[in-house]
Amino acid sequence: MDAGADERERFNFTMFLSVAVHxxxxxxxxxGAVQSTSEVPTLEITLAAHHSEIAPNRADFLAQANQLGSGSLAEDAPAVAPTSPFQADYESATLQAAQPMTPEQTAAQREGSTELVTTSANARKQSNDALTVTDEGDAQVSTPDSSRLAIASLMAQLDSQVQEYARRPRRVVLTAAATQRSxxxxxxxxxxRRIEAIGNLNYPDAARRQKLYGSL
Incomplete structure (x- = not known):
C-alpha cells in the first residue's frame, strides 16, 4: 500500500509541476512584431547637368554628381525634364529626315506671305479710316459706353492682380535640382531609360490609337 501511495504522490507532483511549467x-x-522607429529615406534619381565640389545641405534627388539647386521654379524639379513614356506624336518608331522644299513650294509660300501682309495692311488702313474724323464732315466717332465700361473693368482687374502679386511672400525656388552624388x-x-524605350516600342497599337498614355 505504501508503494502505491508513493507512486500516486509522485504522479500528482509530476502533473502539478508540468501544469505549472506550461x-x-x-x-x-x-x-510581438518588431516596429521600426525610423523609415529609410528615399530619393528619386536624375542626371546632374553640372558638377559641384560642395554637396548641398538638403538634396532633392540622387545623381552621378553633386549639384547645388538654383533657378526660378516654385517646385523642386529635376535637372533635366523627364520625358513621358508611351506618348509620341508620330506612329512610326523610325525618324525620317525632312524633305527640302521645291522651288514651286518656296514661291507659293512667299506669295501667300505677301498676300497675308497686304491683307493685314489693308485691314489696318480701313480701321484707321473708319475712326478718323474729317475736317469737312460733322461726323464724330465716339467709343460706346459698353466699351468704356469693359475697358474700365479690365483695368480694375489688372490693378487687383498686380497688387495681389506684390503682396506675395518672396521665396527661394528651384530650377536646377539639388542633387547628392551616388x-x-x-x-x-x-x-x-532602357525600360522606357522598350515600353515605347512594345506599346499596344490599340491603346496608341485610343491615345491611352501613362507614365512611370
Missing part, C-alpha cells in the same frame, strides 16, 4: 510558458512569455545613380538611370 502555465509559466503560456502566460509569462509573449511575442555611385549607382548613372547605372539606375540607364536602366530607367
Amino acid at each position: 502555465g509559466i510558458l503560456i502566460f509569462g512569455i509573449s511575442f 555611385e549607382d545613380a548613372l547605372y539606375l538611370d540607364g536602366w530607367r
